[in-house]
């Protein structure tokens with residue numbers, strides 16, 4: 010009888026090296042870990058990353074997630090601002106309560122905030138339009154740069170409501186798709202009236218945009234794909250859909266526990282990929298679990 014190590018591997022499993030945290034999230038997590046190492050407790054305004062497994066790991070180290078409402082009642086504490094960035098109001102409240110801010114806002118988001126603030130101050134009569142998800146933390150931070158006046162549009166239908174006889178300055182949330190942004194530009198361009206102008210800035214983060222091309226290339230190479238992400242991740246939803254376009258055997262899972270053993274029969278190659286909020290260790294767990302399960306199938 011063959012020992013465990015002598016058993017032939019029935020499948021080859023590959024983890025996508027381009028999946029996982031973007032540098033903005035890596036930076037936020039390392040700032041949190043550094044502070045937790047020194048003081049053992051840290052408040053974080055909102056989920057540091059849209060992945061409950063990683064949240065759980067950090068909460069065991071002492072990271073406590075709070076809401077904007079909670080922040081109003083917290084004094085003399087350390088508060089981490091995550092990569093999504095925050096509106097000026099958050100800084101004001103934190104300072105008023107003598108809290109020490111550990112600012113882990115992604116530099117790409119901070120640059121976008123500055124750009125929007127400048128556009129708003131330079132042309133106060135123009136409509137500042139943000140292509141993004143209403144209520145998303147990053148978008149709230151962007152709208153905050155315009156004293157709440159920027160209009161958020163999620164699609165062409167929302168854009169119908171814009172005033173096309175007034176100047177429009179258009180930006181995008183960093184994680185939106187380039188395709189959708191270009192469609193929106195065309196839509197608005199065709200409707201501009203009189204001497205009103207449309208100025209647009211492609212502010213989509215290439216850490217995310219480039220992943221679409223790469224993940225599609227990756228996903229097309231395997232018999233089966235496990236896409237690992239938290240259901241709360243909007244970037245996860247987008248990338249999962251892209252994988253489905255090139256491979257009809259793609260399965261969304263949140264952890265190794267979700268692997269359905271029946272899927273592993275009759276496949277020779279399995280790819281594991283995920284969102285920008287998926288930790289590498291979670292994809293490695295999935296890889297280990299697949300090997301364990303396929304050995305049991307022998």
Ligand code: SF4
Nearest residue numbers: 031033115117183214
């Ligand atoms: S996706 Fe881009 S902008 Fe957003 S946190 Fe990551 S690096 Fe920063």
